Amino acid sequence: MVDVLGIGVGATIVLLVVVLHFSRGTEWTPTEDISSDVLERRASTVPETDFPEPMNRSIGGGGVAAGAVGAGSEGELEDGEGEETVDDDPSAIPDDEAETYEIEFVKEGTTISVKENTTVLEAGEEEGWDLPYACRQGQCISCAGHITDGGHAEDYIEHHTNEMLGDAEMSEGYTLTCVAYPTTDFSIETGESP
Numbered sequence: 273m274v275d276v277l278g279i280g281v282g283a284t285i286v287l288l289v290v291v292l293h294f295s296r297g298t299e300w301t302p303t304e305d306i307s308s309d310v311l312e313r314r315a316s317t318v319p320e321t322d323f324p325e326p327m328n329r330s331i332g333g334g335g336v337a338a339g340a341v342g343a344g345s346e347g348e349l350e351d352g353e354g355e356e357t358v359d360d361d362p363s364a365i366p367d368d369e370a371e372t373y374e375i376e377f378v379k380e381g382t383t384i385s386v387k388e389n390t391t392v393l394e395a396g397e398e399e400g401w402d403l404p405y406a407c408r409q410g411q412c413i414s415c416a417g418h419i420t421d422g423g424h425a426e427d428y429i430e431h432h433t434n435e436m437l438g439d440a441e442m443s444e445g446y447t448l449t450c451v452a453y454p455t456t457d458f459s460i461e462t463g464e465s466p
C-alpha cells in the first residue's frame with residue numbers, strides 16, 4: 273500500500289535539495305588584498321641603508337678612503353666620533369705622496385714595488401695572482417700571510433683594521449693581507465695562517 277505521507281515528505285526533501293543546489297549563495301566577495309600596500313608603506317618608513325657590495329675592492333683600503341666616504345652626506349659622524357679617521361687610513365694617502373716599498377712574495381717568486389696606500393692583497397691581485405681572501409675587512413683570517421723576516425708583523429706593515437690576529441700571532445709575523453699596508457721592505461708567504 274502506498275504511503276501518501278511518506279511520498280509527500282520524500283518529494284519535499286528532494287525539492288529542497290534541488291533548490292539549495294541551484295541557489296546562488298550569498299554573493300560574498302573577498303576583500304581586496306592590501307598586504308603589498310602595507311609592506312610598501314612600512315618600507316617607506318625605514319631609512320635606506322648603503323651596505324658595501326660583497327667583494328668590493330674598495331672595502332678595507334681600496335680606491336676610496338673610508339674616512340672620505342659620504343663626506344657631507346647624511347649620517348656623517350662628527351669629528352672624532354668614528355673609529356677611523358682619514359689620518360689613520362693609509363689608503364687615503366695620495367698616490368703622488370705615497371712611499372714605495374719592495375715586497376718579496378716568496379711563493380710567487382717575485383719582488384714587487386708596493387705603495388704605502390695599497391694593501392698587500394691588492395698589490396698581489398694587481399699582479400694577477402689569485403690570492404685568498406673573504407671579507408676584505410680584517411674580520412676573518414682567509415687572507416692571512418706570514419712575514420718571514422722575523423719579528424712582529426707590525427714592524428713591517430700597518431693593519432688598518434684587524435679584528436682577528438692577537439699580538440702573539442702578529443709577533444710571529446702573521447698578518448691580514450687585506451688590511452696590511454707596507455711601512456718598509458719585507459718578504460711574505462701568502463696563504464699562511466697561524
Ligand code: FES
Nearest residue numbers: 406408410415450
Ligand atoms: S679577507 Fe678577511 S681578514 Fe682579510
